[in-house]
Amino acid sequence: MRNIFVFVLVLLLSASCAVIRQGEVGVKSKFGKLAPEPSEAGLVGFNPFTTRVIKVPVRTVNQEVKLNLPSKEGLTIESEISILYSIEKNKVPFILEDVGVMYEEVLILNVFRSAAADITAQYMAKDMHSGMRAEIEKQIQNRMHENLRERGFVIERVLMKSIRLPTELSRAIERTLKAEQDALQMEFILDRERKEAERRRIEAEGTRAAQMILAEGLVKEIIELRSIEAFRELANSPNTKIIITDGKTPYLINSPDQ
Numbered sequence: 001m002r003n004i005f006v007f008v009l010v011l012l013l014s015a016s017c018a019v020i021r022q023g024e025v026g027v028k029s030k031f032g033k034l035a036p037e038p039s040e041a042g043l044v045g046f047n048p049f050t051t052r053v054i055k056v057p058v059r060t061v062n063q064e065v066k067l068n069l070p071s072k073e074g075l076t077i078e079s080e081i082s083i084l085y086s087i088e089k090n091k092v093p094f095i096l097e098d099v100g101v102m103y104e105e106v107l108i109l110n111v112f113r114s115a116a117a118d119i120t121a122q123y124m125a126k127d128m129h130s131g132m133r134a135e136i137e138k139q140i141q142n143r144m145h146e147n148l149r150e151r152g153f154v155i156e157r158v159l160m161k162s163i164r165l166p167t168e169l170s171r172a173i174e175r176t177l178k179a180e181q182d183a184l185q186m187e188f189i190l191d192r193e194r195k196e197a198e199r200r201r202i203e204a205e206g207t208r209a210a211q212m213i214l215a216e217g218l219v220k221e222i223i224e225l226r227s228i229e230a231f232r233e234l235a236n237s238p239n240t241k242i243i244i245t246d247g248k249t250p251y252l253i254n255s256p257d258q
């Protein structure tokens with residue numbers, strides 16, 4: 001009998017306590033009436049016969065949505081989008097009273113679908129697959145923030161994780177990108193050839209200028225002086241040598257045997 005009493009007592013105690021984890025708050029509901037203040041993380045006691053504790057996460061929640069989005073040209077774009085949001089602690093009782101525990105489906109997702117469709121309908125399909133994606137995400141986030149902020153929801157980010165364009169449009173974009181890459185490559189080649197031609201022109205002008213300077217400096221007296229110096233160096237050499245001239249310049253025939 002004693003064991004049964006202890007078991008019932010433990011069962012009642014466990015049923016009359018709730019553990020609120022970090023990142024959550026608990027709201028007591030007594031006969032359907034919600035407490036005005038939420039309970040913080042920790043152990044919360046309540047009467048299990050008259051009261052229950054509703055737990056609501058206040059940490060950042062990642063809600064992933066698959067949605068078909070319209071584009072400006074009337075195409076349908078398959079997308080996968082993440083909504084990062086959190087709830088203000090002091091607004092939790094108001095949210096439960098006004099919307100209920102299905103607040104995510106009733107408010108957040110409905111507001112998101114409307115905002116996303118309105119924003120993407122202003123952009124071309126290719127914009128969602130380009131650098132303008134961040135701008136589209138920001139506009140959807142701002143639109144949701146305008147509608148949900150007063151209710152206690154904080155929309156932290158909207159991320160377009162996956163965008164699937166229609167097949168023909170995707171191929172057209174790929175062809176356009178390939179053409180742009182080919183054009184950039186051709187421009188690079190032409191620029192390189194222009195620089196190489198300019199280098200050759202400058203080199204030729206330098207060579208021609210050097211030749212002109214040399215030609216202007218080679219007067220008759222200098223040529224004769226250079227000839228004499230050359231003959232003198234040959235004469236001082238111990239090797240056998242024969243020098244033939246035209247009779248107008250000095251000549252020397254010398255051999256070690258003579």
